[in-house]
Amino acid sequence: xxxxxxxxxxxxxxxxxxxxxxxxxxxxxxxxxxxxxxxxxxxxxxxxxxxxxxxxxxxxxxxxxxxxxxxxxxxxxxxxxxxxxxxxxxxxxxxxxxxxxxxxxxxxxxxxxxxxxxxxxxxxxxxxxxxxxxxxxxxxxxxxxxxxxxxxxxxxxxxxxxxxxxxxxxxxxxxxxxxxxxxxxxxxxxxxxxxxxxxxxxxxxxxxxxx
Amino acid sequence: xxxxxxxxxxxxxxxxxxxxxxxxxxxxxxxxxxxxxxxxxxxxxxxxxxxxxxxxxxxxxxxxxxxxxxxxxxxxxxxxxxxxxxxxxxxxxxxxxxxxxxxxxxxxxxxxxxxxxxxxxxxxxxxxxxxxxxxxxxxxxxxxxxxxxxxxxxxxxxxxxxxxxxxxxxxxxxxxxxxxxxxxxxxxxxxxxxxxxxxxxxxxxxxxxxx
Numbered sequence: 001x002x003x004x005x006x007x008x009x010x011x012x013x014x015x016x017x018x019x020x021x022x023x024x025x026x027x028x029x030x031x032x033x034x035x036x037x038x039x040x041x042x043x044x045x046x047x048x049x050x051x052x053x054x055x056x057x058x059x060x061x062x063x064x065x066x067x068x069x070x071x072x073x074x075x076x077x078x079x080x081x082x083x084x085x086x087x088x089x090x091x092x093x094x095x096x097x098x099x100x101x102x103x104x105x106x107x108x109x110x111x112x113x114x115x116x117x118x119x120x121x122x123x124x125x126x127x128x129x130x131x132x133x134x135x136x137x138x139x140x141x142x143x144x145x146x147x148x149x150x151x152x153x154x155x156x157x158x159x160x161x162x163x164x165x166x167x168x169x170x171x172x173x174x175x176x177x178x179x180x181x182x183x184x185x186x187x188x189x190x191x192x193x194x195x196x197x198x199x200x201x202x203x204x205x206x207x208x209x210x211x
Numbered sequence: 212x213x214x215x216x217x218x219x220x221x222x223x224x225x226x227x228x229x230x231x232x233x234x235x236x237x238x239x240x241x242x243x244x245x246x247x248x249x250x251x252x253x254x255x256x257x258x259x260x261x262x263x264x265x266x267x268x269x270x271x272x273x274x275x276x277x278x279x280x281x282x283x284x285x286x287x288x289x290x291x292x293x294x295x296x297x298x299x300x301x302x303x304x305x306x307x308x309x310x311x312x313x314x315x316x317x318x319x320x321x322x323x324x325x326x327x328x329x330x331x332x333x334x335x336x337x338x339x340x341x342x343x344x345x346x347x348x349x350x351x352x353x354x355x356x357x358x359x360x361x362x363x364x365x366x367x368x369x370x371x372x373x374x375x376x377x378x379x380x381x382x383x384x385x386x387x388x389x390x391x392x393x394x395x396x397x398x399x400x401x402x403x404x405x406x407x408x409x410x411x412x413x414x415x416x417x418x419x420x421x422x
Contacts, residue, residue, distance in 0.1 A: 023369060202223060204322075
C-alpha cells in the first residue's frame with residue numbers, strides 16, 4: 001500500500017530542517033518551536049508549520065516549548081524513508097561519480113551505493129572508496145538478481161538516455177540523474193535531477209546582470 | 212550598467228537547450244525549430260519560444276527551418292555569460308570538492324576554479340587536478356588581491372555560514388553553495404544552491420509512496 005503523497009516543495013525543505021535540528025541538538029537544546037526553525041532555515045513560519053504537519057508529530061505538551069527535537073528529527077527521517085537503507089547502483093565513474101562513491105553524507109540519508117559501473121576497461125575491477133567498479137554490461141544481470149530499485153547516472157549527458165533505458169529494463173524504479181540531459185522513461189519510473197548547470201546558469205547570469 | 216533581468220526559470224532551462232543543440236549539431240543538423248527543441252528538452256513549445264526570445268536571436272530567413280543551431284548556441288552562451296571565463300575559488304576539499312576541481316564540464320561553462328582552500332594540514336599544499344590547495348586562512352588575502360567574484364562552498368554544512376561570511380568579507384559577489392545549509396548574506400550577494408539532499412528527499416519519499 002502506498003503512503004500519503006507529500007508535496008514536492010515540502011519534501012525539498014525537510015532536509016534543511018534536519019540540518020537545523022542537528023545544529024540545535026549539538027548546541028544542547030531539547031525542544032524547538034516552528035518559529036525558531038523558520039528563522040534558521042529561512043523559510044516562512046506558515047510553511048514550516050504546514051511542512052511539519054506531514055510528519056504526523058505533535059507538539060510537546062507545553063505548546064510554547066514547541067517540538068521535542070529528537071522526536072521531530074526521527075519523524076522527518078521516517079517521512080523521507082531515510083531511517084531505512086536502500087541499496088543503489090551508480091553508472092559512470094568519472095570525477096563526479098567517484099566523488100559520490102565516497103560521499104559519506106548519503107549513508108546518513110538512507111542511501112548505500114553498493115556497486116558502480118563503467119565501460120572504461122581501465123576502471124573496471126577497481127575499488128573506489130570501497131565500491132567495486134563493474135563492466136556496464138553486467139548491470140542488468142546484477143540489478144535484476146539483487147532487486148536494486150535506485151540507479152544513479154553520472155555518465156556524460158549524451159549517454160544518459162541509453163543508461164536510463166538499461167536501468168528501466170533492469171527493474172530500476174527510481175533514477176537519480178546528475179546529468180543535464182532530460183531522460184524519457186515510462187510514467188511509473190521516478191526521476192529526480194541534480195542539475196548543477198541550471199544553478200550555474202542563474203549564478204553566472206545574475207553576476208553579469210549586476211556588473 | 213546592468214543587463215536585462217531574465218527570469219530564473221528561463222535561465223534554469225537554457226543549459227538543457229544547449230545540450231539539445233550540441234547533440235543535434237553532432238548529428239549533422241544546421242537548423243532547428245523551437246518545436247524540435249521542445250520535444251528533445253521535454254519543455255512546452257510556448258515556454259521554449261519565450262525562453263529563446265531572451266537571447267535576442269532571430270529565426271533564420273526561412274521560418275519553417277527555425278534557428279541556425281550555431282548562432283543560437285552562441286547566443287545562449289552569451290546570455291549565460293558562459294563565453295567568458297570567470298575565475299573562482301573553492302573552499303572545502305573533501306570528496307565532493309575534489310571532484311569539482313576535476314570537473315571539466317565547468318570550463319566549458321565559463322567557470323575556472325583557480326585555487327582551493329581547506330583547513331586540514333594534510334591537504335594544504337597538495338595539487339588536486341591541477342589546482343593548489345591553500346590554507347583557508349589565506350582566502351581573504353588571495354581573493355582580495357586577485358579580485359575573485361565567485362566562491363564555491365563544499366565544506367560540511369555546519370561550517371557553511373562561517374565560510375560564507377569570510378567570502379563576503381573578501382569581496383566575493385556570488386556564492387555557489389553545495390551544502391544543504393541556508394546561508395545568510397547581505398542582499399547584494401548572489402547565492403545559488405546545489406541541494407542534492409532536497410532532490411534525494413523527493414526520490415526517497417516517492418519510492419516509499421510507490422511501494
